[in-house]
Amino acid sequence: MTMTTNPPSTVDSRDLTVTRTITIAAPIEKVWAAITKAEHIVGWLGQSAMLDDVAVGARGAFSFEGYGDIPVRIEELDPPRTIAYRWSNDDARGFHPDEVDDDHSTVFRFTLEPLAGGTQLTVVESGFGTTTDPTFNMESHRKGWDTELDELVDYLEGGS
Numbered sequence: 001m002t003m004t005t006n007p008p009s010t011v012d013s014r015d016l017t018v019t020r021t022i023t024i025a026a027p028i029e030k031v032w033a034a035i036t037k038a039e040h041i042v043g044w045l046g047q048s049a050m051l052d053d054v055a056v057g058a059r060g061a062f063s064f065e066g067y068g069d070i071p072v073r074i075e076e077l078d079p080p081r082t083i084a085y086r087w088s089n090d091d092a093r094g095f096h097p098d099e100v101d102d103d104h105s106t107v108f109r110f111t112l113e114p115l116a117g118g119t120q121l122t123v124v125e126s127g128f129g130t131t132t133d134p135t136f137n138m139e140s141h142r143k144g145w146d147t148e149l150d151e152l153v154d155y156l157e158g159g160s
Helices: 028-036 134-157
Strands: 010-012 017-024 048-051 059-064 068-078 082-088 105-115 118-126
Touching: 010 134, 017 134, 028 105, 028 118, 028 134, 048 068, 118 134
Parallel strands: none
Antiparallel strands: 010 017, 017 118, 048 059, 059 068, 068 082, 082 105, 105 118
């Protein structure tokens, strides 16, 4: 099976955001489940995922090799179109290991749109001004979104 090829993430140095829009050959309901349910998130994002609920204010953690557990909190929810997660950034490490540090965090917002034969997903990550090195962190997260969202396409189009 041929997987959908998508353009890379972009960095907006003025607005301090990272954005990527991809197309996935899967219905919006399947994509929604993959970005909101821990048992699916772990299939494409990091090494483990835990969420106590899918509701505004719900908390959890996503784990990445070399970074450990990153606390997350759901900030916005409009099923099955939009979910936004806030997660602690590198500057928060060691200060609040079990909760999101609002002063040292970024927000990534997924927006879904149904398409003929699939779904368009856009992620915009913002808040890099709260990091000690916004340029470095935006580039790091740009690369991360390229890798992770390609894995999401593989996960969904590969039969999961």
